[in-house]
Amino acid sequence: MGGPEMAPHTPPLAPRSSPGLDRSGEQPATAGERNVVSDAPVITTARVDVRETDLSGRERDSLMLTAEERRWGRRRVTTTAGRALVLALPTGSVLRLGSVLHVAADWYVVVEGALEPVLAFTPASPEEALRVAFEVGNRHFTLALDGERVLVPDDPAMGHLLTRLDVRFDRVRAVFVPIGMGHRHER
Incomplete structure (x- = not known):
């Protein structure tokens, strides 16, 4: 039923934009690593309503994620400054660019979009x-x-589709913010 162009997008088997998203292909964690992870802040919600005054005087750190990674709400991540965080977000959560994940005494973490391969036209x-x-x-x-x-997304199905529709496109790297991501139909 249907061909490969009908399949939903699955993440490519490529290096993650954020180190530490998983341990595939790596050695098991050592006891020392477990202690570091257990000391990591556990993030259960993203805050978009943080005032600038609440952040003044603190170092800005970021978590660079692709569009697909922003949908993965339960995992360990590492910020650009090397800080470990544990995401434990509610099922179905989608992190939005600019959301503040954590505010510590002298630093805070903001979600940023990682460059990823896309087809642009x-x-x-x-x-x-x-x-x-x-x-x-x-x-x-x-x-x-x-x-x-x-x-x-730079996916073979999308390349075939655009070619079949005779649409000229370029393969580029860009921050991908899908329309409607995180939108809910609430009353």
Whole structure:
């Protein structure tokens, strides 16, 4: 039923943008490592409403994540400054760019988007934009807007789709912020 272009996007088997997201292929943790991880702050919610005055005088640290990684709410991560955090977010959580994950006495951590491989194109017309958006969504992929450009994951199915639709595209690296990520239908 359907072909590979119908399959939902699965993360590529490539190095993670943030060191320490998993231990695949590595040696088991040593007792010393377990102590470091157990001392790591456990993050159960992301805060987007932190006032600048609450952060003044503190060192800004960041957690660089791809769009897919921002959906993985339960894991150990390492910030750009090498600090360990443990994410224990509610199921279905999606981290938003700019969210403050943790505020310590002298530092804080903000979510930032990592550059990732995407296919980018500028639609020739509104009709082309709608046609591509429909086809991408019909295959259960996400898309993002970057100025006048449309971005889709650099996946073979998306490359085949854009080629079949005769849409000229470039392979680039960009921060991918899918439309509607984290949106909920609440009353």
